[in-house]
Amino acid sequence: MSWHPEHKNDSRQRILRAAGELFSKQGFDQVGINEVMQAAGMTRGAFYSHFNSKSQLYSETIRATAQRLAAQESSLEQTCQSYLSMAHRNSEQFQCPLAFLISDVAQRDELVRNAWTETFRGFIQLIQRKQQNDTSSETATNTAVTQKALQTAVMMIGGLAVARALNDDELAESLLASCVASIQTNK
């Protein structure tokens, strides 16, 4: 079973995917290494030949999940609507770690917080690129562009995080719609 050099990387990717889903759904502390490894089709003992610690798994999970999500290219309007949707809020897979782990991350070590912060920076750059595509020729200053991107990012990440915390589907749905409207007005 361990003959091919690809095998180790396959196992690693399975672990990262399983961790991405479980951490987003249940939070870092409530998910054990045992649970992650079983979801990845292995047992506890195999974990430490892939990662040094549970904390390292966390930081790499944030980066890997975000990369997977950023790979989907589309306009700002399309991105916002699918990001701020009930489908994303209720999804078992493909949840954005910036929103689903936002308050969880603040309590962790430097490794994890750096991963989240750098992922956020990438998110801002992505939004800036999309906003510049929408408005063809632009006279706005650099700081104004950055400020608008920060506002859009907060509305997206914050809106999804609030919708996820709310125990009321109707309220969550109208809140998400209000966030989409806010971004389109501010465009």
Place this chain on the structure above:
Amino acid sequence: MSWHPEHKNDSRQRILRAAGELFSKQGFDQVGINEVMQAAGMTRGAFYSHFNSKSQLYSETIRATAQRLAAQESSLEQTCQSYLSMAHRNSEQFQCPLAFLISDVAQRDELVRNAWTETFRGFIQLIQRKQQNDTSSETATNTAVTQKALQTAVMMIGGLAVARALNDDELAESLLASCVASIQTNK
């Protein structure tokens, strides 16, 4: 020491205050009952004559902390600026549970999620009252007023939560400023 009928309530309030600070700072799972009780000046065994479970403590902590914060009356502009400040982000006390526990809450039981959701509803009503005080005579529809309040709430809660997650003080500070500007423009 347990002669006065006020004594039990005093102990309870000390537990709720200690839990409010510790949960916001470190998250629910990373704080033990032992730690909470020591911060409140008691030992582990006394906990269960005040609360039935750790989860019940969590839900009551959210309500109690939010009530304490909502007691401060001021204009929307003042409220936003102190809410979206580095002082609030870095505070050891008086952190808003809506922001500091936002992704933590989504994973908990009904008791906790109901407490957060009802606190959020109170927050929306508070914002609506303040927004109506600012604009004297208003022709806006009810749904438009609610939508604006939801957007303001997401910008406040989301902005503070993102600033707290960021491992970069400068970026956090300019992000908070962008959120304040967004709310003032949308007013």
Place this chain on the structure above:
DNA sequence: GTCTATAATTAGATAGAC
């Protein structure tokens, strides 16, 4: 009402066989 002592469970991490 608060204490000390303890029960019962679970976690992250390591050791060594294959």
Place this chain on the structure above:
DNA sequence: GTCTATCTAATTATAGAC
């Protein structure tokens, strides 16, 4: 590289003395 077995430490919750 993955397995089983185990170490050590921490947790929530309970029992019973004062």
